[in-house]
Amino acid sequence: MNLLQAATWTLTHDYKDKETPDLVLEKMVQYQGAMESWSQGDRKPLEKLGGIAGYKEYLANLLNSDDVSVRAFGAIMIGIAGDKRQAPLLVKKLEAPCDDEFGCYDRNRYAIALGLLEADDHKQVLVGMLDSDIAWDRSGAVTGLGLMEAEDAADKIAPLQNDKDEGVREAAVEMLRHMGRDDLIVPANDR
Numbered sequence: 001m002n003l004l005q006a007a008t009w010t011l012t013h014d015y016k017d018k019e020t021p022d023l024v025l026e027k028m029v030q031y032q033g034a035m036e037s038w039s040q041g042d043r044k045p046l047e048k049l050g051g052i053a054g055y056k057e058y059l060a061n062l063l064n065s066d067d068v069s070v071r072a073f074g075a076i077m078i079g080i081a082g083d084k085r086q087a088p089l090l091v092k093k094l095e096a097p098c099d100d101e102f103g104c105y106d107r108n109r110y111a112i113a114l115g116l117l118e119a120d121d122h123k124q125v126l127v128g129m130l131d132s133d134i135a136w137d138r139s140g141a142v143t144g145l146g147l148m149e150a151e152d153a154a155d156k157i158a159p160l161q162n163d164k165d166e167g168v169r170e171a172a173v174e175m176l177r178h179m180g181r182d183d184l185i186v187p188a189n190d191r
Contacts, residue, residue: 003076003079003112003116004076004077006076007073007075007076007077007109008025008073010069010072010105011025011069011070011073014068014069014105015069016066016067016069020070021069021070024062024070024073027058028077031049031055034046034048056078056081056085056086059077059081059086060074060078060083060086060089061074062075063089063093068105071106071109072105072106072108073109075090075093075106075110075112075113076109076116078113079113079114079115079116082117083117084117084119086117087117090110090113090117090119090122091110091114091122091125093106093107093110094107094110094129098137104134104136104137105136107129107134107136107137107140108136108139108140108143109140111126111129111137111140111141111144112143112144113144114126115144115145115146115148116144116147118148119148120148120150123145123148123150126141126144126145126150126153127141127145127153128141129141130142130157130160135164135165135167135168138165138171139165139167139168139171142157142168142171142172142175143175145157145175146174146175146176146178146179147175149178149179150179151181154179154184157172157175157176157184158172158176158181158184158186161173161186161191169191
């Protein structure tokens with residue numbers, strides 16, 4: 001699972017207006033170059049962008065975008081950056097109502113980001129999402145729980161191998177395997 005690749009693909013393909021993703025990607029390239037300079041001893045480019053704190057603040061601000069693809073990208077980047085301080089914000093975003101199936105894509109990424117952050121104190125929020133009517137919620141919750149290695153939730157993930165949505169079924173199998181719970185994996189021909 002390459003979450004950065006998936007988040008970038010969505011950002012560059014499912015945007016509302018082309019200008020916004022271009023600006024986001026341009027800023028990410030600036031930060032990436034500044035971090036590389038920093039790793040070679042030149043701190044000035046990163047300081048000019050506000051340092052690591054500025055980078056993390058920028059990512060958190062992406063969650064307020066009007067564009068679902070930008071919010072989803074920001075969530076995954078927060079998870080990759082390991083900014084656990086943003087876990088309550090991600091949970092708050094999960095609690096917001098969702099108007100339509102595609103508009104809920106960002107919720108999937110908020111749940112995955114909580115898993116990347118290993119935000120165990122928010123595990124029950126993800127467990128509650130396993131029963132959602134929205135497939136994006138279910139697959140995000142499964143992946144988030146799997147990434148945080150919430151083995152006590154494996155019994156709740158296992159039934160989703162028979163979910164009506166293929167993405168949810170695949171996530172359930174992948175995360176059970178990731179958690180080392182092969183004993184709960186149903187053979188493919190029995191799903």
